[in-house]
Amino acid sequence: MKSEILYPGAFPMVRVEFGEGEHIKAESGAMVACSPTIDIESKMEGGFLGALSRKFLTGEKFFFQTLRASRGAGEALLAPTVPGEIVVLELDGVNEYMVQKDGFLAGADGIAIDSQMQSMSRGLLGGEGFFILKMSGKGMLVLNSFGAIHKIELKPSQEYIVDNSHLVAWSTTTSYNIEKATSGWVASFTSGEGFVCRFRGPGVVYIQSRNPRGFGSWVRQFLPASE
Amino acid sequence: MVDTAPNALCFGDGFPATGVPCVVHVEGHGLTMAFLHNVHGTENGSDSVPFSDMTVSAGGLDHDQLVVKWNSPTEQRTLYLKNPDLIRAFRQAAPSHLSSPLERAAEQVRQVRKRHRLVWGVVGGSLLALVLGLWFGSDLLVELAVDRIPIEWEQKLGESAYRDFLGGQEVMEEGPVVAAVEEMTRRLANQIPDNPYRFDVTVVKSDVVNAFALPGGSVVVFTGMMKKAERPEEVAGVLAHELNHVLQRHGLERIVKQLGFVAVASIIFGNQQGLGQMMKQLGVELMTLKFGRAQETEADLTGLQLLYRAKIDPSGMITFFERLAEKDEGRVELLSTHPMSSSRAEQLKAELAAMPTVTPEPFVFEWDKIRTSLGVSTSTGS
Numbered sequence: 001m002k003s004e005i006l007y008p009g010a011f012p013m014v015r016v017e018f019g020e021g022e023h024i025k026a027e028s029g030a031m032v033a034c035s036p037t038i039d040i041e042s043k044m045e046g047g048f049l050g051a052l053s054r055k056f057l058t059g060e061k062f063f064f065q066t067l068r069a070s071r072g073a074g075e076a077l078l079a080p081t082v083p084g085e086i087v088v089l090e091l092d093g094v095n096e097y098m099v100q101k102d103g104f105l106a107g108a109d110g111i112a113i114d115s116q117m118q119s120m121s122r123g124l125l126g127g128e129g130f131f132i133l134k135m136s137g138k139g140m141l142v143l144n145s146f147g148a149i150h151k152i153e154l155k156p157s158q159e160y161i162v163d164n165s166h167l168v169a170w171s172t173t174t175s176y177n178i179e180k181a182t183s184g185w186v187a188s189f190t191s192g193e194g195f196v197c198r199f200r201g202p203g204v205v206y207i208q209s210r211n212p213r214g215f216g217s218w219v220r221q222f223l224p225a226s227e
Numbered sequence: 228m229v230d231t232a233p234n235a236l237c238f239g240d241g242f243p244a245t246g247v248p249c250v251v252h253v254e255g256h257g258l259t260m261a262f263l264h265n266v267h268g269t270e271n272g273s274d275s276v277p278f279s280d281m282t283v284s285a286g287g288l289d290h291d292q293l294v295v296k297w298n299s300p301t302e303q304r305t306l307y308l309k310n311p312d313l314i315r316a317f318r319q320a321a322p323s324h325l326s327s328p329l330e331r332a333a334e335q336v337r338q339v340r341k342r343h344r345l346v347w348g349v350v351g352g353s354l355l356a357l358v359l360g361l362w363f364g365s366d367l368l369v370e371l372a373v374d375r376i377p378i379e380w381e382q383k384l385g386e387s388a389y390r391d392f393l394g395g396q397e398v399m400e401e402g403p404v405v406a407a408v409e410e411m412t413r414r415l416a417n418q419i420p421d422n423p424y425r426f427d428v429t430v431v432k433s434d435v436v437n438a439f440a441l442p443g444g445s446v447v448v449f450t451g452m453m454k455k456a457e458r459p460e461e462v463a464g465v466l467a468h469e470l471n472h473v474l475q476r477h478g479l480e481r482i483v484k485q486l487g488f489v490a491v492a493s494i495i496f497g498n499q500q501g502l503g504q505m506m507k508q509l510g511v512e513l514m515t516l517k518f519g520r521a522q523e524t525e526a527d528l529t530g531l532q533l534l535y536r537a538k539i540d541p542s543g544m545i546t547f548f549e550r551l552a553e554k555d556e557g558r559v560e561l562l563s564t565h566p567m568s569s570s571r572a573e574q575l576k577a578e579l580a581a582m583p584t585v586t587p588e589p590f591v592f593e594w595d596k597i598r599t600s601l602g603v604s605t606s607t608g609s
Contacts, residue, residue, distance in 0.1 A: 092248045092263070094233045094309070098288065153244030156296075156305040171245060172288045173236060173307045202238040202305060204245050 001108065003088050003140055006077070012086045013079045014106070014142055018069035024140070025064045025113075026078055026106035034067065035074030041066040064113075080105050080144035084208065087149045089141045089169075096136040096172040099143060102212070103168045108139025134172075143169055147210030154201025162197050165211040174203035233263055234310045237274075240302040251308065253316040257281070258295065260306070274299070278322050285332040290339045293317065293332065366521075369484045373476050378423050378443070381479050385443030389427075392447065399430040399450065403600050407592040408448055411463045411539075414590075415470055418536040424473055428466075436551065440469040442478035454603050456547055459594045460534075460587070464544025467530035467537075475529065477522040527575055540587040545575050 001024070002017040013032055016024060020037075031040060042065060067076050080086065082102070089097070091111060098116070107113065116134040135141055143149070145168045152160050154174060164178070176197045199205050236246030237260060249260045257277040265272045276297045286294035287307060293314050295306040308314055318329055399405055412428045424444035434451040441447075446469050448462070456462045472478065527544075534541040549572050 092233060094236050094248045095245055155240070155244065156238050156303070170288075173238075173246060173286070173292065175286065175288055175290070202244065202246060202307075 001140060003142065005086050005088065008085065010083045010085075010147075011079075013077045014086050014088065015075055015077055016067075016106070016140075017075045018067070018073060020069055020072050023066055023068035023109055024076075024106050025066050025109065025111075026142075027080070027104055028065055030078045030080065030105055031065060031067060032077040032079045034076035035069075037069055037072040037074035038076050039068045039070045041068065078106050078142070082144070082146045082212070084145040084147050084210070085149040086142060086144050087151075087206065089143065091135065091138055091141055093138040096134060097141070097169045098172060099133045099135055099169045100167050101133065103143045103145065104133055104135070105144045106140075106142040107135065108141070110137045110139035111135055111141055112137040135169075143206065145206070145208035146212045146215070147208045150207050150209060152199075152205040152207060154199060154203055154205065156202040158201040160199050160201075160205065162199060162205060162207055163211070164195055164197050165213050166207045166209075167197065168206040168208050170199065170205040171203035173201075174205060175200050231261075234308070234313055235260070236307045237262070238305040238307070239299070246307065249306075251306065251313060253313065253320045255320065258306070258317075274304075276304075278320075278325060281325070283321075283325055283328045283332055285335040285339075290336055365484065365487070369480050369487070372483050372487075373479050376479060376483075381476065382424075382443035384482075385441035385445050385478070388441050389429075389445040389447075393429065393431075397432040399432055403592065403597050404450065404453065405430050407459065407590070407594075407597050408453075408462070408466070410590060410592060411459065411466055412446070412470070414537045414539065415463065415467055415533055418533055419470075419474065422474075426470060426473070438465050438469055440472040440478070442473070442476065442482075444473050446470065446473070450601055453597070454601050455551065458540075458543050458546075459590050459592070459597070460540040460543025461547035462543075463537075463539045464530065464534060464541070464547055467533045467539075467544065468526045469530075471526040471529040471533065472522065475522070475525055477526065480522070481519070524571065524574070527571060528578060531575055531578055535582055535585060538585055538588040541579055541582075545572055545579070548572060548575075 001019065001022050004015045004017075006013045006015055018024075018038065028042070034040070086105060091097075104113070112135070114134045114136070116132060118132060149168060152162070154160060163181075170176070176199045178195050179198055181194060181196045231250045233248035233250055235249055235251040237249050238244075238246045247262055247264060249262045252259045252261075254275075257275060257280075259275040260273060262272045262274070276295075276299075281295050281297040284294045284296075286292050287309070291309070293308040295308065297304055308317065318333075321329060408428050408430055412426050416422060416426055426444045426446060428446045428448060430453075431447055431449050433449045434454075435449045436451045436455050438446070438448045438452050446466070448466070452465060453462055456465075531541050531544060534544060
């Protein structure tokens, strides 16, 4: 299986080439176009309860699509809903990533997707909710962001501070604490940052260059008031 | 280079930030690592570290990984172990100088897990306590809130609903039927000490077998219900029940309770779609259902006592409810869609049997004339 990012930038697509019999899972609605050899199936990843917990705990979709090259080799084009970059990671069986709920676009069949409970402080203040997706296993993992994706590489014990709304994915060898952006409570909120995550390496943190919630509030001011 | 699946990640200055996957084995003297890719500073893609050179701690996102650090000739290396079997083998083989840091790391993991469990336990417990508190303590809270609402507010609220309802109805302004209903209401109201309400009874021409009360004292009686009644005491029974809904401020309690539950359910379930929304609806419906039944029973019992004090035969209330429940199963819309259940009738009969007998005083109006004016044939009696 090979993948290639087309039109890198704000409106990319990912082209996945399938050998006969190969298949991937993708976020429901991610398929843009595909060869006639590709069959699209709707699947509740992780069984009914797994899908249910993902839907209600993380806000991810209940069904994933399975794209399967059942009748010969072919290709499929996938794209996320929001404008923003796509990144393809190769998981090797030991590297695991936590992914914020809208960050998953597609994954090889060897990738396991679980919803995992976070600690109370991370759940309350981290901006990702109490449950986030944990990606483990082996194979290709395609993530998408709102805006551009930036990769932060952390050496052991190296620290970096990220605004919580800009998180996309982070490896499980990192650890992070939630803290106020500035020393005072009032300044923390008036600075517009509120809470931030202090990450500590080793590992990789993927961040997005735009804040979806911030964008939502910005758009809201132009919408006509509903009754 | 190795073929086996990697079970650990190794980090170092020259390594990628994601770490290099490697296969770690626990040996008698320390750990050996076989890297999947050739990495700089290793011989033939493998490395080893004796126990004497390493330090250990807990690390990773959930503090559930064993972090092994040592200084190689060129740089500091860090190994992240997650596989439970590997960690167990490490603990068994580790010499005594590592046992206390290992124990500290294990203790740290236990502490983190304990704290997680404690916090979630407290939150879960608080939520449960909130739900139970609402279920059992809500009546008290609602009563407290309702007590603070002035009667005038309640009357205004009831009047606006009353006007809305009457707008589309044919009202019977005067005549023997209206006079009869007014007489019954007067006799009942005279027996209510310190009555703050002025009961305003309206007769509506409709075949619907129903009567209802609104907050503030507005009572609506449908002619359909009067046609169905065989004795005036039966109509008086329904009126006594409805007047008590007003006196006990049941409508207001219902509004307060429903508002409160919607607010609490919104806090608990958030603005979720789908199942969350359904749970929210279900919760609110269940609570109001429980509440509604309790109100009906209260209005039944206090209604019965009111009839007794007004010297109107209280058995009329029971026979009327029973007859309607038997004859028109599910078809009669009586008393806010709460059909008379047999257990309710039994409860009222028991209550009535415990009361001292009283000689009923007849009404001034003639019931046969009322029925005739309603268009009911008196000879058949129905």
